[in-house]
Amino acid sequence: MTSALNSHDGVEAAAVVNGPESTTPRLETVDPRPIIGRLPKYAAGKPPAPVPGLESFKLASNENPLPPIxxxxxxxxxxxxxxxxxxxxxxxxxxxxxxxxxxxxxxxxxxxxxxxxxxxxxxxxxxxxxxxxxxxxxxxxxxxxxxxxxxxxxxxxxxxxxxxxxxxxxxxxxxxxxxxxxxxxxxxxxxxxxxxxxxxxxxxxxxxxxxxxxxxxxxxxxxxxxxxxxxxxxxxxxxxxxxxxxxxxxxxxxxxxxxxxxxxxxxxxxxxxxxxxxxxxxxxxxxxxxxxxxxxHFDAVVERVQSLVDERDRVVAGLRELGWSVPDAQGNFVWLELGEATPEFAALAASQALSVRAFGTEGVRVSIGEVEANTRFLDLCRTFTKAPAAS
Structure with a gap:
């Protein structure tokens, strides 16, 4: 083994023998285009952390919770x-x-x-x-x-x-x-x-x-x-x-x-x-x-979409009944303008095995998910004391 290594010359042999301490030349830095350092990083919705005794639901990525037809x-x-x-x-x-x-x-x-x-x-x-x-x-x-x-x-x-x-x-x-x-x-x-x-x-x-x-x-x-x-x-x-x-x-x-x-x-x-x-x-x-x-088979797709729209409307109505201010929701999500309370709400949701999408200290976007997930989300909102007040 030693003779085989010695048959290589110079830096290459040193790199094999010495590993991380080798004298192989290394680049100091590999710099990207300057714009890369100035751009925000895309933050995808994260899956929920498991909570004992609760089924977890991901409401953070505006995904369709239903499988394809x-x-x-x-x-x-x-x-x-x-x-x-x-x-x-x-x-x-x-x-x-x-x-x-x-x-x-x-x-x-x-x-x-x-x-x-x-x-x-x-x-x-x-x-x-x-x-x-x-x-x-x-x-x-x-x-x-x-x-x-x-x-x-x-x-x-x-x-x-x-x-x-x-x-x-x-x-x-x-x-x-x-x-x-x-x-x-x-x-x-x-x-x-x-x-x-x-x-x-x-x-x-x-x-x-x-x-x-x-x-x-x-x-x-x-x-x-x-x-x-x-x-x-x-x-x-x-x-x-x-x-x-x-x-x-x-x-x-x-x-x-x-x-x-x-x-x-x-x-x-x-x-x-x-x-x-x-x-x-x-x-x-x-x-x-x-x-x-x-x-x-678009008719079947439409049926599934309508079931999500019905759930969206149920969630929006439930939030407004609680006195929450919610913008008109025409997608498969709702927006909660929580301001400084955004991290607190996201943490509370996580404690209930729900992942939501928090945007700094601006607000939280919550995707419409399974019926049980939506109901748990409304229950959470019922107990949260820093809701955006209806105008």
Whole structure:
């Protein structure tokens, strides 16, 4: 063994013999791009800690607590050719979506969830120009936690416009924030984490107020849960305005969060650039077949979504009966603006085997989960003495 080691020369032999104390040259540091140190870190919802005597429930990630419908599980189990690359442009899924949504297949670009589709929009339209100037991306705040990360990684500058007191987008303030350097505006409806959906008329006025050279992204990840009759329909806006991009996903209503399949819908003037920016093979063949099966049995999906909407409405009504102030909830979650009491409430929930999503000292987002979980959450709120008071 010794002679074999000695047959190697210099530093390599020393590295083998001496291990961690070797004289192998090491880099002092490997520095990332400066923007990396300035970006917030995405904090995914954590599973609940076990509590003796209680079943644990995760209400922290806006996941669908129900499994995919049986036809989807069968479609997933039937996929065996995972040794082959998927269709890079998900042709079968785009064709099925075109039929389902009554839009041209050429107007659909798939991505790894709606976030993957959004990253393709930003990569194509917002970043750093050749002269070093940064494009600007305007969006409401607080909104989807990944927005500032995605915008920063694209090389663009975030322009965050505070939401109104009721958790809604302040569209007038957002319009005023648009400058000649604005390339993209993000509209999250329903807004995650606060809950309200944008209204049709206010959204149309906003789109008409910004230059047509600005890409307006309508992020509808929770579209299937919306029951506000006045809510905007992203597809209607896309049909009327060539600078609109609609984002949708199979993660929420369809219960396919783990398969990462989403898409954007926009006109060819935009999709031609999105295809250049698209991540190759972003949607796996398993995810594609599962999504198609879910569309083929959409009536069953609708039944499951309605059961969650009913639970959402029960939770909101229960909170308001307790005197809690809760913004209009149009997604699969509720928002509690608890301020400084946020960590205390999250800890109390954890003691009851419930994980919730706490945002610093701003508030808590609670996903709608199983009936037992929702009931336990309401019971917890009944005993919490620092509730946001109803106005």
């Amino acid at each position: 049986p036809a989807v599980l069968e479609a997933i189990a039937a996929q065996t050719a995972v040794n082959r690359y998927p269709d890079p442009v998900a042709t079968a899924l785009r064709n099925r979506l075109a039929q389902f949504l009554d839009v041209p297949a050429e107007d659909i670009v798939t991505g790894g969830g709606s976030l993957g589709a959004l990253n393709q929009v930003l990569a194509a339209f917002a970043g750093q120009q050749d002269d070093g100037t940064q494009d600007e991306v305007v969006y409401a705040w607080r909104s989807f936690e990944a927005y500032p990360i995605s915008v920063g990684l694209a090389g663009a500058r975030s322009v965050q416009v505070p939401v109104a007191a009721d958790g809604r987008h302040d569209l007038d303030a957002m319009a005023a924030a648009v400058t000649d350097r604005t390339r993209v505006v993000l509209l999250c409806t329903p807004n995650n984490p606060t809950g309200p959906a944008l209204r049709r008329e206010e959204t149309e006025r906003f789109i008409e107020s910004v230059p047509r050279s600005v890409v307006v992204v309508i992020d509808e990840a929770y579209q299937e849960f919306v029951r506000d009759e006045a809510a905007v329909d992203g597809l209607a806006m896309y049909r009327k305005h060539p600078n609109v991009v609609v984002l949708r996903t199979f993660s929420k209503a369809h219960g396919l969060a783990g398969l990462r399949v989403g898409y954007s819908i926009s006109h060819p003037e935009i999709t031609q650039h999105l295809r250049v920016a698209a991540v190759p093979f972003a949607v796996s063949s398993v995810a594609e077949r599962a999504a198609i099966a879910s569309l083929d």
